[in-house]
């Protein structure tokens with residue numbers, strides 16, 4: 001089995017007397033900055049003038065600078081900007097400040113693996129990629145826990161790159177949950193595959209199709225929402241805690257029999273062939289090219305799809321129902 005590393009394997013002292021610049025203060029940025037700060041690290045934040053996030057970062061007690069100034073002041077620089085803007089911000093504001101001995105961090109390998117960012121040879125280039133949304137990286141840290149992370153070394157100029165990546169992962173709470181070593185290529189390809197096929201793409205398509213099927217057959221949309229969306233989390237929590245076995249242990253025998261006999265009819269050989277095709281588009285760079293060009297064109301297709309999705313019936317029903325859930329966390 002691949003080795004997992006925990007708190008005792010990583011040395012936070014490597015961060016002593018270092019300044020870490022978190023570039024971007026969104027989902028991941030706020031979590032990394034606040035977790036590192038709470039771990040005793042000297043953190044600054046880099047954002048563009050007029051950024052909405054700057055106010056939030058300042059309110060949290062962090063020093064905020066323009067990206068170039070933050071990159072210049074810092075020893076370690078973590079880029080937590082949207083993947084599609086990293087290339088130009090890196091080129092104009094970060095690269096000029098990559099002097100010998102600095103460390104460049106990423107939370108996803110896209111820009112390095114697909115050569116949108118090509119760093120100079122005199123810096124370490126590493127990745128610490130939490131395997132969870134930023135808000136949970138923060139919430140679990142506050143609860144004394146963490147989100148598992150992947151870490152990888154792309155360039156080891158100092159000879160210490162791997163230890164530095166592990167130290168950073170400890171600073172954000174990753175080693176509490178366990179960190180796993182990978183490469184930029186493996187992380188990039190599996191992350192894209194996971195989010196397209198299972199986590200985001202596959203799951204939202206499954207939820208919407210189930211909902212649409214029930215509503216088209218005349219059932220109440222609110223009931224279809226609970227059945228096809230709300231309960232997904234409750235089931236997934238059981239799977240994460242104890243595998244498919246724990247879920248099957250908890251559900252009724254009727255549900256388990258339905259799962260075993262009907263589930264395989266939903267993911268057919270045709271679906272599996274499509275999964276391999278999607279993986280191949282990722283591996284060949286076809287998806288990356290499409291995403292880069294879409295962004296260069298000003299996101300026409302992306303914007304249209306976002307608008308259409310926001311108007312989907314399940315979103316309207318969900319909004320009304322969730323407004324009545326007093327227990328729902330709003331972060």
Ligand SMILES: NC(=O)C1=CN([C@@H]2O[C@H](COP(=O)(O)OP(=O)(O)OC[C@H]3O[C@@H](n4cnc5c(N)ncnc54)[C@H](OP(=O)(O)O)[C@@H]3O)[C@@H](O)[C@H]2O)C=CC1
Nearest residue numbers: 024025026027028048051052053080081082107108133134
């Ligand atoms: N979302 C997640 O949970 C995960 C993300 N990742 C990776 O982490 C990285 C960051 O993603 P994510 O946290 O989702 O990003 P977000 O979109 O949540 O946040 C982006 C941040 O960058 C700022 N920003 C946007 N454009 C610029 C710019 N031109 N110059 C300076 N700052 C800018 C935004 O400011 P403002 O809002 O003010 O415009 C915001 O603070 C990506 O590489 C992603 O793949 C990895 C694992 C999970």
Ligand SMILES: CC(=O)[C@](C)(O)C(=O)O
Nearest residue numbers: 130131132133191195199
């Ligand atoms: C949250 C996460 O890990 C994702 C889905 O891969 C991402 O947001 O990039």
